[in-house]
Amino acid sequence: MGLKLEYKEGQTPLDEEEKEGLKIKSISTLGELDEFEQLNIEKAVEWTIHSKLKRERILTENFVKDLHKKMFGDVWKWAGQFRKSNKNIGIDWTQISIELKTLIDDVKYWIDNKTFSPEEISIRFKHRIVAIHCFPNGNGRHSRILADIVMESIFGLEIFTWNQSNMVEADDTRKKYIVALRKADQGDITALIKFANN
Ligand SMILES: Nc1ncnc2c1ncn2[C@@H]1O[C@H](COP(=O)(O)OP(=O)(O)OP(=O)(O)O)[C@@H](O)[C@H]1O
C-alpha cells in the first residue's frame, strides 16, 4: 500500500484496515486524496440540495450514515459505516449508536422547545456528533455539512460560512477552529458559533 499520509492537528489517523478500504488505487499522496474526497463531497452537497430533505429524515441514524456515504462513498469502502475500533478522538466505538440516539433526541427537544437559537442548535449538534466520532474518518467535514443541513433544511436559514475554508490546510484558520472546538469541549459554544459565522 503506497499511501503515506501526514496528519494535521486534531485529525484521526487511519489504521491499516481502513487504509485498505481506499477504492481508488491510483491515489498515492494526501493531496490526491484530498482532491478526490473534495469532488465526492461536492457531489454530496448537490444531492442534499436536490433531495428536499425534511426534519423527520435528517434527524435519524440512517440519515447520518447516508450522508457520510454520499460524501465519501466514491473514495472509501467503509463510507457510511460506523467505526469498529477506538481512536484518539471519540467515544468507545461500542457506544456510538446509543450516544447518537441520545444526541438526536436532544436535538429534537431543543428544536421543539426552542431551547437555543437555530444557529446554536446546529452548532451544538455539530460539536456533539464530532465528539462521538461515528466514522473512521471524515467526521469533521461530515459534522460541518450536517450543521449546514440543519440550518437550511430544518430552519430555512442561510448555511454557515466556516471562515470561507474547508479546513483542509493546517493553517491559522484550522488552528482557530481547533481552539474553538476545545472551548466547546469546556462548555463554551460561543467561539465555535462565531467561527462558523465568520
Ligand atoms: N480537541 C478536539 N475536540 C473536539 N473535536 C476535535 C478536537 N480535535 C479535533 N476534533 C474534531 O475532529 C475532526 C477531525 O476528524 P476526522 O479526521 O474524522 O474528520 P475530517 O473530516 O477528516 O477532518 P477535517 O475536519 O479536517 O475535515 C475535526 O474536524 C474536529 O471537528
Ligand SMILES: [Mg+2]
Ligand atoms: Mg480526517
